[in-house]
Amino acid sequence: MKRRTFLRAAGVGGVAGLAGCSGGGGDATETTGGGGGSTGTTGTTTGTAGEGASELVVATYGAFVDSPSTSPGAWLKETFESENDATIRYETPDSGVNHYIERAMRGEDIAADVYVGLDVNMLIRLDEKLDKPLFASADGLSRRDDVKESLEFDPQGRAVPYDTGYISLVYDETQEDGGFAAPKTFDGLLREEFSGDLLTQNPTSSATGQAFLLHTVKAKGEDGYLDYWKQLKRNDVRVLGDWESSYAAYSNGEAPMVVSYSTDQVYANESGEDLSKHQIRFLNDQGYANPEGMALFDGTDRSELARTFMDFVLRPEVQSEIAVRNVQFPATTTAELPEEFAKYAKEPPEAVTFSYDQLKGNLSEWTDAWAQQFASK
Known part of the structure; x- marks a missing residue:
């Protein structure tokens, strides 16, 4: 769907901290x-x-x-x-x-x-x-x-x-004097060298955030995804309220990676942007559909x-x-x-997703558990 028009950095402020943690998500x-x-x-x-x-x-x-x-x-x-x-x-x-x-x-x-x-x-x-x-x-x-x-x-x-659409990472390889590359796996995001480098969205208020959360459930399982997010939090992942605020922060250079869409280069190309600032990474060679x-x-x-x-x-x-x-x-x-x-x-x-039967009865439980854990100190 038409999720956005391309955001330019000028005049667009980032949003700090966790926002919109109200539970229930999915209708971002x-x-x-x-x-x-x-x-x-x-x-x-x-x-x-x-x-x-x-x-x-x-x-x-x-x-x-x-x-x-x-x-x-x-x-x-x-x-x-x-x-x-x-x-x-x-x-x-x-x-x-x-x-x-x-x-x-x-x-x-x-x-x-x-x-x-x-x-x-x-x-x-x-x-x-x-x-x-x-x-x-x-x-x-x-x-x-x-x-x-x-x-x-x-x-x-x-x-x-x-x-x-497919949810992926978008990253700016011009960071770190032109030497930045996003990790290839979910485990790679936990490495100390990527501390504070990832911007994502609240899964209770954002479709992209929810898709990224569900992808971590796919990758780490129902018994492992909360522990994975605990480690992401320790590695200073920033969770913002919605896609617009997180992408604005990314465009302003506040972090070199953001959870977004794998069609990002289409917008960048049409807008004459530097494509090196709009590289796509499919973690574990997968995109969440x-x-x-x-x-x-x-x-x-x-x-x-x-x-x-x-x-x-x-x-x-x-x-x-x-x-x-x-x-x-x-x-x-x-x-x-x-x-x-x-x-x-x-x-x-590889495209991955959860079916209706897999999500029914589980989606609220997964997002509520995430919200309770992530909001806690």
Whole structure:
């Protein structure tokens, strides 16, 4: 997804210390356009369809539509409307999918037909809170089998992946007089020579921070990840509240490494930045995958049009366009990335992630245990 526009160091201050340690995580502001309590919505209305055309209401996060030159929303709307007797209206509630969970809990109507931007953590949260389904099974899609099996994250078949990102380290090799290189393994981060060199994010308030925490659980196991974080803390890792503050601190030269996205060089290249300050390191030769999905709201009376839209999103050329505009990777096996984009968007030798079944019942426990330990002296 469109997680950011490229941050420049000038005028951007870092944030020190642990922030936002409130527990529960997973709906980070950089992935849902805000995790606050507001339930107001904003609809975009660019473009028109013919008189009498059907309206499809697509719910998503704000960054998917709020930057027409780079975000995919405006392009998707224009292209879909040009091919169908329909018009798209976007809803971008500040609290993301929580807005619809809350409406469902209150028994209120939901006007949206499709949600774009689901991840596994959101699915777990809505399944824990709701007795009735919020989303229906996405059956009947002609391009459903094009989705990479490794990215499937919903055992009930509601969420259909449409793109994915990989969490990695970004490091500045110009540090230490041009001789800095990030370690190649998680254990390497514990070496004294890297004391104070890593910036990451609070996993209870940031999607990137949560992904990094989950990667440490993958690497060290349920019984070992807290001890690993205890050692990271001793080695002066800095945990900031969100991606924006940690990347700003990195851009300001406060540390030579930051947890970020493996597409970082795409932004750097487009902005004319020095790529030596945007090197990618996949710890243990792995990247933690964060696929995003779309789903059909249960009970919509425009299910046929909604499925047409979902099939449209899975078309090879549409997948490529979404990937480039969102600066992520396609979810299908049929899409091809432009040569320039593929040159700078780095894929890990091995993608790792936790499944829905592995995370359900464990995610809150892992993050709460981390928060309790890391906040303690």
